[in-house]
Amino acid sequence: MRDDLLLRWAAKLLIPFILLFALYVQFHGDFGPGGGFQAGVILAAAVIFYALIYGLADARKVAPEPLVESMMAIGVLIYAGVGVAGLLLGGNYLDYFVLDHDPVHGQHRGIFWVEVGVATTVSGVMLKIFYMFADRGRVDE
Amino acid sequence: MVVTVWVLGRSRNLFVVVVLSGVYSFFMATVLVAMDAVDVAMTEASVGAGISTVLFLGALYLCKSREAHAMRRPWLPLGMSLAVGATLVYGTLGLPEFSDAQAPIHQHVVPRYLNEEKDEVGVPNVVTAVLASYRGYDTLGETTVVFTAGVGVVTLLRRRRRARAS
Numbered sequence: 001m002r003d004d005l006l007l008r009w010a011a012k013l014l015i016p017f018i019l020l021f022a023l024y025v026q027f028h029g030d031f032g033p034g035g036g037f038q039a040g041v042i043l044a045a046a047v048i049f050y051a052l053i054y055g056l057a058d059a060r061k062v063a064p065e066p067l068v069e070s071m072m073a074i075g076v077l078i079y080a081g082v083g084v085a086g087l088l089l090g091g092n093y094l095d096y097f098v099l100d101h102d103p104v105h106g107q108h109r110g111i112f113w114v115e116v117g118v119a120t121t122v123s124g125v126m127l128k129i130f131y132m133f134a135d136r137g138r139v140d141e
Numbered sequence: 142m143v144v145t146v147w148v149l150g151r152s153r154n155l156f157v158v159v160v161l162s163g164v165y166s167f168f169m170a171t172v173l174v175a176m177d178a179v180d181v182a183m184t185e186a187s188v189g190a191g192i193s194t195v196l197f198l199g200a201l202y203l204c205k206s207r208e209a210h211a212m213r214r215p216w217l218p219l220g221m222s223l224a225v226g227a228t229l230v231y232g233t234l235g236l237p238e239f240s241d242a243q244a245p246i247h248q249h250v251v252p253r254y255l256n257e258e259k260d261e262v263g264v265p266n267v268v269t270a271v272l273a274s275y276r277g278y279d280t281l282g283e284t285t286v287v288f289t290a291g292v293g294v295v296t297l298l299r300r301r302r303r304a305r306a307s
Contacts, residue, residue, distance in 0.1 A: 025183070031265045033179035035272065041187040048195055069295070076288045079281050094277040111264060111273040114280065121284050125291030126192055132298045133199035 004053075011053040018046040026119055036115035040122030047123075048130050056134055068127045075121025082113045142168045159197040166190035180268045 026039035051059030083094040096110025097103040145165045152158050166189030173182035254271055264270045272280055 029266065029269050033183050033266070033268070035180070035269050038180075038183045038187055041184075041192055045187065045191050045195075048192070052195075072288055072291045076284055079284050083277075083281070094281065096274060096277075107270075107274055108264065110277075111269065114273045114277065115269075118280065118284050121288050121291075125287050128291050129196065129294050130192075130199065132294055133196060133203070136203055136298070 007053050011049060015046050015050055018042060018049065022046065026115065029115055036118030037122055039115075040119035040124075041126060043119065043123040044126035044130070047127055051130070051134065056131070060131075063127060065128075065131065068124050068131065071120050071124030072128060073121075075117045075119070075124060078117030078120060079114055080117075082110055082117070086110070142172075155201055156198075159194060159201060162197070163190045163194040166193075180266075 022039045022042040025034035025042060026036065029035035029039070047059055047063050050062060082096075082099075085099065086095040087093055089099065091097060094110075096107045099106035099109045142165060145161055145168065149158060149161050149165070152161070166185055169189065170182045170186040173179075173185055254267060254275065264274075
């Protein structure tokens with residue numbers, strides 16, 4: 001599909017909006033529908049779209065394999081780290097009240113970082129699975 | 142949806158099956174929007190219709206695109222799945238009516254979530270508050286499950302490639 005002008009053009013036009021929508025879903029999840037999980041999937045979908053149109057090699061340049069692999073682990077670590085931060089500040093594990101002097105602000109901060117962690121892991125895993133599948137040679141028919 | 146499922150069951154061309162299951166997912170997302178479960182609808186649309194269709198297509202690329210004919214008539218599995226389905230439908234008869242305010246699920250912790258969430262968490266979307274704050278442990282577990290799934294795929298596929306190279 002690399003030589004199809006229309007597809008390339010449409011992809012170039014659409015991908016920024018998909019990325020923007022992913023960020024919107026991520027950071028607006030407190031107010032509207034959405035959150036880390038959905039945002040991570042949309043983010044991964046944008047890169048997969050890019051890979052489908054421009055080829056896997058180009059997508060690897062945008063989202064290199066080591067980055068994607070480490071994203072898988074970093075997301076879980078961010079989430080768990082929020083819990084540990086709560087512990088260090090004198091609360092229970094995953095208590096957000098202690099993250100700020102105002103408990104409600106602490107909740108906001110905790111939820112924000114937790115969602116960042118979820119989005120990171122989800123998009124990393126989705127992309128990695130796609131890379132692994134797309135990378136394998138075709139079985140001869 | 143019924144038409145989609147009927148064609149899904151009849152079709153032997155796997156490409157048609159993959160595309161139709163994406164269509165089915167979109168219908169499901171619409172149903173969920175109609176039931177006011179917007180967060181779930183969004184997940185269904187992006188994961189069910191988006192990512193899994195792409196992954197299925199990726200898997201389809203690796204194998205033949207026509208389903209092989211069954212060796213035997215699958216009467217026993219058919220009977221099994223019909224029996225399980227009938228049991229589940231029988232089970233739903235005991236459930237409370239949809240959107241029944243007196244249902245047990247609305248009596249226990251839900252009033253607290255809905256009434257005090259604003260003062261305790263201060264996030265307008267209650268789903269997000271329950272997911273990330275009240276049920277933070279569960280979501281941490283979920284994230285770990287996703288991570289584990291990714292690690293599983295990586296270990297499985299990478300080992301096979303190495304074995305072929307040697």
